[in-house]
Amino acid sequence: MAESDRVIDRSAPIVKARAAERPSGRHINLSRWAVVPTLVWTAIIFAAPIVFMVVVSFWDRVSGKLEATWDFANYAKFFSKSYLLEGLFNSIEVSLITAGISVVLAYPLAYVLAYQVPQRWQKFLLVLCILPFWTSYLVRSYAWSVILSETGVLNTVLLGIGVIDDPVQLGYTRGATVLGFTHFFTMLLTLTIYANLVQISKSYRLAAADLGASKIQVFLRITLPLSIPGIAIGAFITFVITMGDFITPQILGGSNEMLLPQAIILQIQRANDLPMASAMSLMLMITVTIAYFLFARWLRMDRV
Amino acid sequence: MALLRQLPGWIYLVMGFAFIFLPVGILVLFSFTSSSIPLPPFKGPSLQWYERLFSNERLVEALINSVIVASLSSLVATTLGFLAAYSIARNPSRWDGAMRYAVMAPITVSYLIIGMGLLISFHVMGVPKSLWAVGAGHVVINLPLCFGIVLAALGEHQRNIERAAHDLGASDFQALWLITVPILRPSLFAAFCLSFTLSWDEFIIAFLLTRFDVTLPVMLFEMLRSGQNPELNAAGSVVFGISMSVVLIAILFTISRRKPLTLPRR
Numbered sequence: 018m019a020e021s022d023r024v025i026d027r028s029a030p031i032v033k034a035r036a037a038e039r040p041s042g043r044h045i046n047l048s049r050w051a052v053v054p055t056l057v058w059t060a061i062i063f064a065a066p067i068v069f070m071v072v073v074s075f076w077d078r079v080s081g082k083l084e085a086t087w088d089f090a091n092y093a094k095f096f097s098k099s100y101l102l103e104g105l106f107n108s109i110e111v112s113l114i115t116a117g118i119s120v121v122l123a124y125p126l127a128y129v130l131a132y133q134v135p136q137r138w139q140k141f142l143l144v145l146c147i148l149p150f151w152t153s154y155l156v157r158s159y160a161w162s163v164i165l166s167e168t169g170v171l172n173t174v175l176l177g178i179g180v181i182d183d184p185v186q187l188g189y190t191r192g193a194t195v196l197g198f199t200h201f202f203t204m205l206l207t208l209t210i211y212a213n214l215v216q217i218s219k220s221y222r223l224a225a226a227d228l229g230a231s232k233i234q235v236f237l238r239i240t241l242p243l244s245i246p247g248i249a250i251g252a253f254i255t256f257v258i259t260m261g262d263f264i265t266p267q268i269l270g271g272s273n274e275m276l277l278p279q280a281i282i283l284q285i286q287r288a289n290d291l292p293m294a295s296a297m298s299l300m301l302m303i304t305v306t307i308a309y310f311l312f313a314r315w316l317r318m319d320r321v
Numbered sequence: 322m323a324l325l326r327q328l329p330g331w332i333y334l335v336m337g338f339a340f341i342f343l344p345v346g347i348l349v350l351f352s353f354t355s356s357s358i359p360l361p362p363f364k365g366p367s368l369q370w371y372e373r374l375f376s377n378e379r380l381v382e383a384l385i386n387s388v389i390v391a392s393l394s395s396l397v398a399t400t401l402g403f404l405a406a407y408s409i410a411r412n413p414s415r416w417d418g419a420m421r422y423a424v425m426a427p428i429t430v431s432y433l434i435i436g437m438g439l440l441i442s443f444h445v446m447g448v449p450k451s452l453w454a455v456g457a458g459h460v461v462i463n464l465p466l467c468f469g470i471v472l473a474a475l476g477e478h479q480r481n482i483e484r485a486a487h488d489l490g491a492s493d494f495q496a497l498w499l500i501t502v503p504i505l506r507p508s509l510f511a512a513f514c515l516s517f518t519l520s521w522d523e524f525i526i527a528f529l530l531t532r533f534d535v536t537l538p539v540m541l542f543e544m545l546r547s548g549q550n551p552e553l554n555a556a557g558s559v560v561f562g563i564s565m566s567v568v569l570i571a572i573l574f575t576i577s578r579r580k581p582l583t584l585p586r587r
Contacts, residue, residue: 047493052408055401055424055464063427063461066438073441083445126337129330145338149345151564153522155538155545156557160344163351163359163549170347173361204341261431263525268545278433278525285529291441298437305431 074295083291091296104280105300111191111266111276112259115198116252122199123206123251128240130207131214146207154201158268161197162188165269189271197269198259206251213247214240253312257305277301345561352554359551370555380556383540387521390452390536394459395516399509401460402467407501410475428465435461436526443530450532458526463516470515474508507575514571518564 077086095101130142149157164170165188172184187193217240225235263278270276275283277297284294351359355367374380405424409417427435439458448454479501486496502509524538531539537560544553 048408048497049412050408051404052420052424055405055468056420058401058460059423059427059464062439062457063430063435066442067430067434069442069445070434070438073445122337122340125330125333129334133327133330134334142334142338146341148565148568149341151518151522151568152345152348152557152561153524153538153564155522155524155541156348156560157344159541159545159549159553159557160348163554164344164347166360166549168360170361200340200344203337207337257431261433263433264542281433281437285440291444294437295441298434301431302434309429 070295071299073292074299076292078290078292081289091293094293095296095300100275101280101297104275104277104297105304107274108260108277108301109304111194111198112256114195115202115259116255118195118199119202119206119255120210120248120252122203124210124244124248126203127207127210127214127247130211143208143211146204150201150204154262155264155268157201158197158265161193161200162268165193165196188269191270191274193269193271194266194276197265198255198262202251202255202259205254206248209251209254210244210247213244217243249312253308256308256312260301260305260308348554348561349558351551352558354551354554357551359549359554370551371559373552374555374559377552380537380540380544383535383537384559386452386534387537390456390459390527391517391520394456394520395463395513397456398460398463398516399467399471399513402464402469402512403471403502403505403509405464406468406472406475407497410472411480424468425465427461432462432523432525436529439526440529450530452531452534452536454530455527455536458530459516459520459523462523462526463519466515466519467512470508470512471505474505479504511571511575514567518567521564521567522560 073083074091075085075087075089076083077088077090078084079086130139130146134142152160166172167184167186167188169187171187172181175181176184221239221243222235225239226232230238261278263282266276266279267282270279278301281294281297281301284290284297350363352370353366353368354363355365355369402424405420409420435458439454442448443450443454482504483496483500486500487493491499522538523536524542527536527539528542535543537556541553541556541560544550544556
C-alpha cells in the first residue's frame with residue numbers, strides 16, 4: 018500500500034486526496050481474493066498430481082493392480098536395467114549435442130541480425146524468424162522425416178550435385194533427431210542471443226577499438242563475454258525441452274536407441290506399469306533440476 | 322569494400338532463413354502434389370489431398386475437438402491469469418513473491434511430467450480419460466503465460482483511472498468490468514491467442530489423457546504410423562495455416578489498439 022501511494026503522490030495528487038476520503042480498503046477486498054481460483058486450479062491440476070506421481074513411484078504393480086508397497090523397487094530397477102539407464106544417458110547426450118550445435122548455428126545469425134542488418138529491417142526479420150514456431154512440432158518433425166527419407170529432397174539434391182553416388186540413410190538415426198531439434202532451437206537461440214546483443218552498448222566496442230583492439234579481440238573480449246547470459250538462457254531452455262520431448266525422437270530417431278521420454282511412454286503403453294513410469298519421470302525431473310542449478314551457477318559466475 | 326566485407330554475413334543470413342523455412346516449405350509444397358507419396362519429383366499441382374482430408378470424418382472430428390479444447394482452455398487460462406495478475410498487482414503484500422512463483426511454477430516443468438501426473442492421478446481416482454482432462458491440463462500450461470502477459474500490462478496509470486471510476490460511484494465489479502478489462506483488452510486478446518496456438522498444437526498431454534475422442538495432433542500421430550502420405554502434408558499445412566491466422570489476427574489487433582492509455586495531465 019505504501020509504495021503505490023508514493024507513486025500516486027507524484028502523478029496525481031488530486032486523486033490521492035479523494036481516495037484518502039474513502040473508507041480505507043473498501044474496494045480492495047474483492048480483488049485481494051481474485052487470486053484464489055488461480056492458486057486453487059494450479060494446486061489441484063498441477064501441484065497435487067505431481068506430488069501424487071512421486072508417491073506412486075514408491076508403489077508397485079502387483080498382478081495388474083497398483084499396490085502401495087512403499088519401496089524403492091522401481092528405482093532399483095531403473096539403475097540396474099541398462100536399457101533404462103541408457104535412455105537417460107542418451108537423452109542427456111542428445112540434449113547437450115543439440116544445445117551445442119544450436120548455439121554455434123544461432124550465434125552468427127543473431128550477430129548479423131543485431132549488428133549488420135539495418136534497424137528498420139530487424140523487426141521484420143525477427144518476426145519472420147519465429148513464424149515456423151507455429152508449425153506444430155509434430156508436423157515439423159514429420160516434414161523433416163519427408164526431407165530426409167531415402168528418395169527425399171536432401172538425397173535427391175545430394176545425388177544431383179554429385180556429392181554422393183547412392184542414397185544415404187539420413188532418416189531414422191540419432192543425427193535426424195538432433196537435426197529436428199536443432200532446427201527448432203536455432204530459431205529460439207537466435208531470439209535469446211539477439212535480445213542480449215542489442216542490449217550491449219556500442220560504446221564498449223568503440224572504446225575497445227579506440228584502445229587498439231582488433232575486430233577479433235573486440236569480439237572475443239567484449240561482445241562474446243557480455244552475450245553469455247543470452248546463450249545460457251537459450252541453451253538451458255533447449256536442454257529442458259529436448260530432455261522432455263517424446264515426438265521428435267519418436268518420429269525422426271530410429272529403433273536403434275531410445276530416449277528417456279520414449280522409454281516412459283513405452284512403460285505406459287506396453288507394460289502398463291504406472292509406478293515405473295512415475296519413477297522414470299521423477300528421474301527426468303531431477304536431471305532437469307540439476308541442470309538448472311548448474312546453469313544458474315555458471316550464469317552468475319560469468320556475470321561477476 | 323564495406324559491402325564485400327559484409328557479404329559473408331548476408332550469405333549466412335540467407336542460408337539461416339532457408340534452413341528455418343525448409344520444412345514448412347517442403348510440407349506445403351508436397352501437400353499440392355498429385356502423386357501418392359510426398360517425395361520429389363514434384364507433380365501437380367492438385368488439391369486432391371485436401372479433398373481427401375476434409376472428407377476424412379475422424380480427422381475433421383479431431384480438428385473440431387482441437388478447436389473446442391483450445392478455445393475453452395484458453396478462455397479459462399486467460400480469465401484465471403487475469404484475475405491472479407489483477408489481484409497481485411492491486412494488493413501489494415509480502416506474499417507477492419510467493420504467489421507469483423506459485424502461479425508461474427508450471428512453466429518450469431516439462432509437459433510430459435504434467436501429463437504423467439494427471440494420467441496417474443486420474444487413473445487412481447478412477448476418472449476416465451477425456452477431452453475435459455486435456456483441457457484442464459492445457460489451462461495449467463497456459464496459465465503462467467497469460468498471467469505474465471497481463472501482469473506486464475497492468476500499470477499504475479490504469480489504477481488512477483480505476484480510482485476515478487470509484488470516485489464517480491462505480492462498484493468494484495463495475496470498475497473491473499467497465500474500466501480495467503477494456504483497457505487490458507489487447508493484452509487479454511494476445512494472451513488468449515497465444516494460449517490457443519499452444520493448446521491447439523499440444524501433443525503429449527492430449528496423447529496421455531485421451532482414448533477415443535482425440536485432438537488433431539494425436540490423430541496426426543496415429544496417421545503417421547501408416548507412413549508418409551501427402552494427406553499428412555495437407556493436414557500439417559492446415560494446422561500451420563490456422564495457427565498463422567490466429568497469430569496474425571493477434572498481431573493486427575494488438576498493434577491497431579496500441580494507444581497510450583493515460584489520464585490527461587494538467
